[in-house]
Amino acid sequence: MADTPAPDGITATTPATQAAAAAARREAQQAEGVSQNAFIAYQLWENPGFLLEPASPRRDWMDNFPHRVPYRCLPLNMANQAGWVVRSPVNFNVTWNGKHDLVGLKIDITDKVPKEQEIALRRHIKSNFGAGIVTFAFPWLFRTPPGIGLWVRGPSNEFPYNARALDGLVESDWAHAPFTMNWKIEKRNTAAYFRQGDTLCVLTPFPLELLETLEPQIRPISSNPELERRFETAAQERDETLRRAIEGHKQGFELNYMRGNDRDGGTWANHRTNFKLRPFDKNT
Numbered sequence: 001m002a003d004t005p006a007p008d009g010i011t012a013t014t015p016a017t018q019a020a021a022a023a024a025r026r027e028a029q030q031a032e033g034v035s036q037n038a039f040i041a042y043q044l045w046e047n048p049g050f051l052l053e054p055a056s057p058r059r060d061w062m063d064n065f066p067h068r069v070p071y072r073c074l075p076l077n078m079a080n081q082a083g084w085v086v087r088s089p090v091n092f093n094v095t096w097n098g099k100h101d102l103v104g105l106k107i108d109i110t111d112k113v114p115k116e117q118e119i120a121l122r123r124h125i126k127s128n129f130g131a132g133i134v135t136f137a138f139p140w141l142f143r144t145p146p147g148i149g150l151w152v153r154g155p156s157n158e159f160p161y162n163a164r165a166l167d168g169l170v171e172s173d174w175a176h177a178p179f180t181m182n183w184k185i186e187k188r189n190t191a192a193y194f195r196q197g198d199t200l201c202v203l204t205p206f207p208l209e210l211l212e213t214l215e216p217q218i219r220p221i222s223s224n225p226e227l228e229r230r231f232e233t234a235a236q237e238r239d240e241t242l243r244r245a246i247e248g249h250k251q252g253f254e255l256n257y258m259r260g261n262d263r264d265g266g267t268w269a270n271h272r273t274n275f276k277l278r279p280f281d282k283n284t
Helices: 015-032 060-064 066-072 074-080 115-124 225-246
Strands: 040-043 051-054 084-087 092-096 105-109 133-136 140-143 148-153 163-166 168-170 181-185 192-194 199-207
Touching: 060 066, 066 074, 092 181, 105 115, 105 133, 181 199
Parallel strands: none
Antiparallel strands: 040 140, 051 084, 084 199, 092 105, 092 192, 133 181, 148 168, 148 199, 163 181
16 A cells, blocks of 8 residues: 655654664664663753652642542542652742743742752743743653653643643653743733642653554444443442432442442452552662
8 A cells, every 4th residue: 555645844654664663762772771661861960959759649629628529539549640740849930921022921939049059940940932831941851661652741630820731742762852841821910839849740651652553433332232231330320329419418439430340249350549650760
């Protein structure tokens, strides 16, 4: 089959070219001495205090919610901890005057820090693009295994006031330059506050070829009678839980999904209730 022409400036990909690219990436990483499962943060320059660690399932608003109910939602908890995070070393705020030039962004470090650290921080927290975008340049170049990229994003289920993280997908298995993390300030002349310890960036490894290997299909639920039967049972249980809550009964929760139980008393063997991510080892 002939290759499909690609738009100008874009190289068309075929299974053969993808396989060749994957082989080239493996060879390049072998030359770098990178093991198959290594996730490496190469330190490029002195770190002014950014913290790199596994993501936490905890959220302040979830802690303060009556009876901490959101922690009973397993998908919410799993999303919270899916990756490694970069945390802010200081308290600072960012204000945008609404203009599109680089000087339209004002960054105030509100903590009292040594002059040398402030100078270093301003090299890492800056206005690179204008239009109310604050850029974070972290002191690492990340390397992932062949075929694995990084989904670089903001924190899940957190709601910073007046600032929105801009997500990106990086081919970190071969890139030779570090990426930046960017946030868009939304309201002009209104400060966006970042606290010490706030998540500035989440790093989630992602199989680069996964999306293109999937075969989306829409089918009627009746085409899978066993799944339909289990769905109807689950829907009845959910409706009963909501009915009791509306009637003022003490709120209970059906926890079959949380526990990995199916509707016939079995347990899903590969069920997860958390991620046990390793910290970055400074000694390797």
